[in-house]
Amino acid sequence: MLRNTFARNRGLPIDLSVSSNPDGATANDSNDADSGGNRLQNTPVIVGVGTIDTNTVEVDVLVDSAAANASYPIRVDFYRGDNFQAAEWLQTLSIPLAQAQLPQTVVLPLSAFDDQLLVMTATDANGNTSEFGAFGIGDVFADGFED
Ligand SMILES: [Ca+2]
Ligand SMILES: [Ca+2]
Ligand SMILES: [Ca+2]
Known part of the structure; x- marks a missing residue:
């Protein structure tokens, strides 16, 4: 399921439940x-925005999964989002056990926000994928970047 696009789905493309x-x-x-389902794997959350230049944006991503509750490494996939769906896969980050529950800095193309939303999934080493987490471009520019 990773790296596919989900734009034709209705409702949540991934909906985990008890x-x-x-x-x-x-x-x-x-x-x-x-x-x-999928151990109700937590979604990635953007906890900080760093340097933004003409083509890239630096973000800090956190997956709040304790080592006892998910199998590491956890991979985070980033997608250009479109209406809370993943329209285009951008890149993958692997979070090793030693970095569990610590923010990770990644540099993404600014085009990640072409359709307003960055969308993310977390998948643990056993293949348990989270629901989609989303982060809006408005949140980027609300984070002290505006002049
Ligand atoms: Ca759900
Ligand atoms: Ca869980
Ligand atoms: Ca959870």
Whole structure:
């Protein structure tokens, strides 16, 4: 399922739940101790925005999954988003066990925000993929970049 596009789906392209029924967006829980489909793997969250230049943007991404609750390394896939769907795969980050629950800095093409949203998934080493996490361009420019 990784690196595919999901633009033709209706509703959430990935919807994890405790039961077998879709239940809409599932909130992240601290340390990711919850269980259910795909262990209810927490979605990646952007916790900081760094240098922005003409072509790239630096972001800090965090996956709040304790080592006991997910199999490391955890991979994070970044997509140019479109209406909360993943329109185009951009790049992958691997978070090793030694970096569990620590923010990771990645440099993304500014084109990641061409359709306003950066979309991310986290997948643990056992193939448990999270729901989509999204981060908006408005959040980037609200983070002290505006003049
Ligand atoms: Ca859900
Ligand atoms: Ca969770
Ligand atoms: Ca969990």
